[in-house]
Amino acid sequence: MKNITVIGAGTMGNGIAHTFAQKNFNVNLVDISADSLEKAIATIGKNLDRMVKKEKITETEKMNTLAKISTYTDINSGVKGADLVVEAATENIDLKLKIFKQLDEICDANTLLATNTSSISITKIAAVTARPTQVIGMHFMNPVPVMKLVEVIRGYATSNEVTQRVMEMSRTLGKSPVEVNDYPGFVANRILMPMINESIETLFQGVAGVEEIDTVMMLGMAHPMGPLHLADFIGLDVCLSILEVMHDGFGNPKYAPNPLLVNMVMAGKLGIKSGEGFYDYSEGPRNKKVATQFIK
Ligand SMILES: NC(=O)c1ccc[n+]([C@@H]2O[C@H](COP(=O)([O-])OP(=O)(O)OC[C@H]3O[C@@H](n4cnc5c(N)ncnc54)[C@H](O)[C@@H]3O)[C@@H](O)[C@H]2O)c1
Structure with missing residues (x-):
């Protein structure tokens, strides 16, 4: 070829x-x-x-x-x-x-x-x-x-x-x-998206803040990027749509997108591409700070 x-x-x-x-x-x-x-x-x-x-x-x-x-x-x-x-x-x-x-x-x-x-x-x-x-x-x-x-x-x-x-x-x-x-989410997204969804659930329940969740996964699990930061990088609309495909495809509630993710997408907070997601990127994609919504 x-x-x-x-x-x-x-x-x-x-x-x-x-x-x-x-x-x-x-x-x-x-x-x-x-x-x-x-x-x-x-x-x-x-x-x-x-x-x-x-x-x-x-x-x-x-x-x-x-x-x-x-x-x-x-x-x-x-x-x-x-x-x-x-x-x-x-x-x-x-x-x-x-x-x-x-x-x-x-x-x-x-x-x-x-x-x-x-x-x-x-x-x-x-x-x-x-x-x-x-x-x-x-x-x-x-x-x-x-x-x-x-x-x-x-x-x-x-x-x-x-x-x-x-x-x-x-x-x-x-x-x-x-x-x-060929099954919904293939392998990469089938494993990644539930992890991102669970990070959002953890934030939603007030277990920890945005930076705390990302720090646990970076320093504790050697991930190069925290899951909430990664979700902003991928695009929250993209994450939502992949979770919906898996939820529909398997009919299993474990893939149901967290309501906070749904709300953020409805509000146009899509991550880096829209300037705000879990972090605020108004000073550029490399200068992130936690979005005001998530500051306690
Ligand atoms: N962005 C990612 O991180 C990522 C990772 C893996 C896979 N993907 C997949 O890759 C594909 C592309 O994603 P992307 O992020 O590059 O999207 P993008 O929006 O950056 O680019 C899509 C391009 O497709 C063009 N296009 C639309 N209709 C077309 C047509 N009929 N003929 C030719 N071009 C057409 C658009 O003009 C645009 O330039 C999607 O299927 C996405 O799911 C994306």
Whole structure:
């Protein structure tokens, strides 16, 4: 596999395109928004500059990586000759089903179709195509060029051969892939989200404050970031939606989102991206202080 198409040039799409291009794949990056494509190339350039500064790559490698990426707003041109398409468009089920239906119609018969979805069923996405054996989850972590894990998710019909090819391809990228089956939350979010939800429950019941909860988990469990800070980083709306998928999918009350999380999302307090969540980021994402709501 040499030719990769990435659909969606947002946070994850630009990181995925960067990672493939740096390993010498030809990358077509597709987005409906020309503005997103422009920002993505600027972000990739900045991230590569940082790597040059830290002497992780040379200036020539940076230029070669950038030269490997072409951008498209037209999906038909963008998928021409693709061996693998990695979809990283907005997390919306109707949108993903529409994109996969279209990909199935316009891609070569042997093209593999992967999705970077955090929570949508791979089996459901595969079912709108005529090639469900060739549809798979490739769940990269943010920031993609840095994080080692790729959760490789087998849909109900994904073939062994396709799974092995995607595992191998992930290793070529310098990642450590882990194979998992397609059930709500897969593995990463199935374990992470209940922990975040429980941290919110602990805060909600007044057992401890925001900084105290995060400090316990950082200093006691060697987590690099406390769970409430991590929830702000991921986005509280994203956390809520993943918990809802697990709650619906398993019908188990243990996944029910805490009412404080629901309230915060309704109030538009979404974490770093909105400027406030459990912490206040009005002085920048690196200068967090506990949000006034949570100061005793
Ligand atoms: N952000 C994370 O930490 C993270 C981690 C793992 C997985 N994911 C998953 O990755 C995917 C992308 O998330 P993100 O955070 O990069 O989102 P984002 O909002 O930053 O970017 C989404 C991009 O998709 C584009 N888009 C929308 N419709 C499109 C279409 N029809 N064709 C092409 N492009 C289209 C948008 O213009 C936007 O640029 C989601 O499925 C999300 O669940 C996100």
